[in-house]
Amino acid sequence: MTAPAASDVAIGDGVTPYSRTVTQEHINAYADASGDHNPIHVDPEFARSVGLPGTIAHGLLEMGILADAIASWAGGNANLLSLSCRFSKPLLPGDTIICTGTVVSVDDAGVATLEVGASSDRGDRVLTNGRATVRLSR
Amino acid sequence: MPPTFAAVYCLGPTLAQLFMDPEVGIDLAGLIHGEQSFEWPAPVHPGDVIDATAEITGIDSKRGMTFVRLAMEAIRPADQTVVCRATSLMIVRAPA
Numbered sequence: 001m002t003a004p005a006a007s008d009v010a011i012g013d014g015v016t017p018y019s020r021t022v023t024q025e026h027i028n029a030y031a032d033a034s035g036d037h038n039p040i041h042v043d044p045e046f047a048r049s050v051g052l053p054g055t056i057a058h059g060l061l062e063m064g065i066l067a068d069a070i071a072s073w074a075g076g077n078a079n080l081l082s083l084s085c086r087f088s089k090p091l092l093p094g095d096t097i098i099c100t101g102t103v104v105s106v107d108d109a110g111v112a113t114l115e116v117g118a119s120s121d122r123g124d125r126v127l128t129n130g131r132a133t134v135r136l137s138r
Numbered sequence: 139m140p141p142t143f144a145a146v147y148c149l150g151p152t153l154a155q156l157f158m159d160p161e162v163g164i165d166l167a168g169l170i171h172g173e174q175s176f177e178w179p180a181p182v183h184p185g186d187v188i189d190a191t192a193e194i195t196g197i198d199s200k201r202g203m204t205f206v207r208l209a210m211e212a213i214r215p216a217d218q219t220v221v222c223r224a225t226s227l228m229i230v231r232a233p234a
Contacts, residue, residue: 034145035154038166050167059171060149064142071141077181080141084175084225129173 003075006110006136015101015114018069019121022057024093030061052090059087062097062127066118069099074134081111085130089120096121101132110136139182144222147182148212152192153226156208168231172205177223180214188212188221195225204230 031037036058039046047055063085071077091097101116116130157164182188189212196207205227212222 035150036145038169040167046167059174060142060145063174064140064145067141077139077141080178082175082177083141084173086173087171 001075003079003135003137004073006106006112006138009103009106009112009136011103011105013103015069015073015099015116018065018072018099019096020065021096022061022065022091022093024055027055027057027061027093030058030064034058034060036060053092055093056090057093057095062087062091062118065097066099066116066127066130070101070114070116070132070134073101075137079135081133081135083116083130083132085117085127087126088128089124089126091120091124091126097126099127101130106136110138112136139184141176141178143182144176144178144212144224147188148176148190148210148222148224149226151190152208152210153228156192156194157228164230170229170231172227172229173225174227175225178221179223180219180221182214182221186214186221187216189215190222202232206230 027041031042041055041058044054071080097118099118101114103112104115105113112134114132116132118127119125192208192210195209198205208226210224214221
């Protein structure tokens, strides 16, 4: 896979829409993979005891799905140069996360800047203020 | 390597030191990950040994919450290459 060519990318171009349903099994697997076993992610009773509706997904799991969405458009992980976002609302097990991205600039070096983000299928904007930079091919 | 695997080699080892330190006394149940940024100047490969460092760049308290800003850098000592720069905003809620 190669990155889109800088000459073919225009401001306003969008990342291919990308959705994933996140289950408690995914969250448990992410806790093992990342080493973050905070009980708010894996223990529903504990999560409710601290005022949450139940367990919530790790923000970095959501960000990983967003990175995957952008990297798919960008022709691979190596072309994703940076990514930042705010974790605005929790994503709950069973929710589908829908990732989006739009090109806002392309510089002379062939690096595209995208505004990126994610919503849940319940309508919550879970990842906001997102920015990514992608190396395009020449 | 998935880009956000930096959670393991950049954030994990540094944040764990801060949040697991009994002297710091943070209640994990009240900890919220507020914001995150990553830059990847060079790719990481399976088998790489990576050193990560972090510094606290800001602490603010408002409405009973403490906002801790951190900056991390991950270096591959074998070739002295910076492989990741990251910033995190962690929000610590007061115990209920």
